[in-house]
Amino acid sequence: MSFLRKGSRAALTACILAATSTAASAQPPLLTPLPAPAAVNPARAELGRHLFFEPRLSGDGSRSCASCHIPSQGFSDGEPLSRGYNGTEYFRNAPGLLSVRLKSRLMWDGRGTNLVGAVREMVLSGQFMNGNAEIIVERIRQIPHLFMLWRRAFGESGERRGDQVFQSIAEYLTTLDFGRSPVDSALGGEGSLPSLADEGMRLFKGKAGCIACHHGPLLSDGRPHRLGVPDHAALVRDPLRTVSLLSHYAENGLANPMVERGDIGVYAINKNGGDRGSFITPGLRGLSHTAPYMHNGRYDSLDEVVDFHDRGGGPGSELRPLRLTAHERRALVAFLQALSPPLQDVAEPPTHEYLPVDRIRR
Ligand code: HEC
Ligand code: HEC
Numbered sequence: 001m002s003f004l005r006k007g008s009r010a011a012l013t014a015c016i017l018a019a020t021s022t023a024a025s026a027q028p029p030l031l032t033p034l035p036a037p038a039a040v041n042p043a044r045a046e047l048g049r050h051l052f053f054e055p056r057l058s059g060d061g062s063r064s065c066a067s068c069h070i071p072s073q074g075f076s077d078g079e080p081l082s083r084g085y086n087g088t089e090y091f092r093n094a095p096g097l098l099s100v101r102l103k104s105r106l107m108w109d110g111r112g113t114n115l116v117g118a119v120r121e122m123v124l125s126g127q128f129m130n131g132n133a134e135i136i137v138e139r140i141r142q143i144p145h146l147f148m149l150w151r152r153a154f155g156e157s158g159e160r161r162g163d164q165v166f167q168s169i170a171e172y173l174t175t176l177d178f179g180r181s182p183v184d185s186a187l188g189g190e191g192s193l194p195s196l197a198d199e200g201m202r203l204f205k206g207k208a209g210c211i212a213c214h215h216g217p218l219l220s221d222g223r224p225h226r227l228g229v230p231d232h233a234a235l236v237r238d239p240l241r242t243v244s245l246l247s248h249y250a251e252n253g254l255a256n257p258m259v260e261r262g263d264i265g266v267y268a269i270n271k272n273g274g275d276r277g278s279f280i281t282p283g284l285r286g287l288s289h290t291a292p293y294m295h296n297g298r299y300d301s302l303d304e305v306v307d308f309h310d311r312g313g314g315p316g317s318e319l320r321p322l323r324l325t326a327h328e329r330r331a332l333v334a335f336l337q338a339l340s341p342p343l344q345d346v347a348e349p350p351t352h353e354y355l356p357v358d359r360i361r362r
Contacts, residue, residue, distance in 0.1 A: 048172025080297025133162025200335025
């Protein structure tokens with residue numbers, strides 16, 4: 001019982017991760033085009049869109065989701081390691097959010113099991129926005145335009161709860177999809193890829209073996225793997241990042257967080273020794289917009305990432321050296337680029353003013 005209470009979230013996640021990683025797949029892994037857009041509640045998604053850009057969800061009003069998930073960068077932030085909330089620094093790269101609805105595991109270490117929960121963590125965690133649900137509800141009541149959108153989304157009367165904020169942002173995220181890439185057109189039998197990218201696709205599925213982990217509509221198996229990506233130097237150099245990392249371990253119930261150095265990934269969540277240093281396989285769409293790469297932004301270019309996989313990864317990696325020729329590596333990069341559609345424009349809502357002080361009812 002005490003075990004359950006102490007680490008119930010981690011224990012639950014561990015069970016789910018273990019179950020997903022042992023489920024044998026009967027069929028060979030495939031590349032599949034993106035599914036049709038999801039059905040959403042338009043009023044909630046619209047409220048969510050406004051809240052996504054709203055800095056007053058953060059404790060000190062300094063940042064919104066869009067501060068770290070920038071639409072013109074595929075909703076990533078271009079930094080190797082993300083900034084944290086004021087006074088902190090984070091220890092991982094901010095992932096892009098397009099088609100995030102299709103992910104079975106969220107966060108690099110897979111601790112997120114659903115979108116609403118991931119949004120809740122982003123808003124409430126002292127590491128990201130340091131928000132407080134009750135204060136957020138009160139602030140929105142004082143912003144007439146947002147409050148009107150809220151009533152439209154959740155009804156004129158009834159209780160206003162922080163959870164409705166998280167739900168509506170998740171609803172907005174559900175509307176964000178990658179556009180169709182040249183690879184989707186080729187898979188759908190409409191047109192063919194340029195010859196170098198086509199060669200890259202054949203290598204990806206064949207000799208280079210990428211498809212073993214990168215398959216399905218996002219090109220991710222959603223499971224943990226260890227490639228031995230070296231830690232980012234800033235993690236060790238910058239005490240604020242080390243503090244964030246060690247407190248993340250402590251919050252997730254790791255027995256001896258202080259002895260750890262470096263990012264142990266999925267192991268901190270599921271405590272499965274075999275997953276030390278593993279990260280959930282990222283998807284491969286839209287990479288032209290989301291450099292730098294890997295859980296810690298160690299590599300600036302796709303060439304570097306392909307070279308790293310070709311070498312068989314770093315210490316303790318599951319990968320084996322591929323010994324591809326320079327031409328084959330270029331072909332793989334061309335295929336990865338053909339998975340990146342141009343970004344669709346995202347309309348950023350205007351800033352909504354607070355109710356003038358003399359109109360606040362007390
Ligand atoms: C201070 C920067 C920062 C802010 C602000 C921020 N995020 Fe994030 N977000 C991150 C980082 C970094 C991660 C990866 C965390 C990890 O894997 O440990 C992440 C992960 C996520 C994920 C999981 C993505 C995936 O592919 O697994 C979602 C969803 C998300 N954020 C949504 C949001 C939303 C919605 C907001 C606003 C409510 C928000 N974020 C605010 C930095 C930020
Ligand atoms: C054993 C499973 C596995 C195989 C096989 C594999 N990858 Fe990966 N790939 C991963 C994992 C896991 C990561 C993230 C590693 C990390 O951040 O520590 C990754 C990261 C990447 C990234 C960076 C994505 C991003 O958003 O940062 C690219 C690009 C990539 N792989 C391409 C390839 C290509 C091309 C091949 C074939 C040559 C391949 N992968 C083979 C598991 C695999």
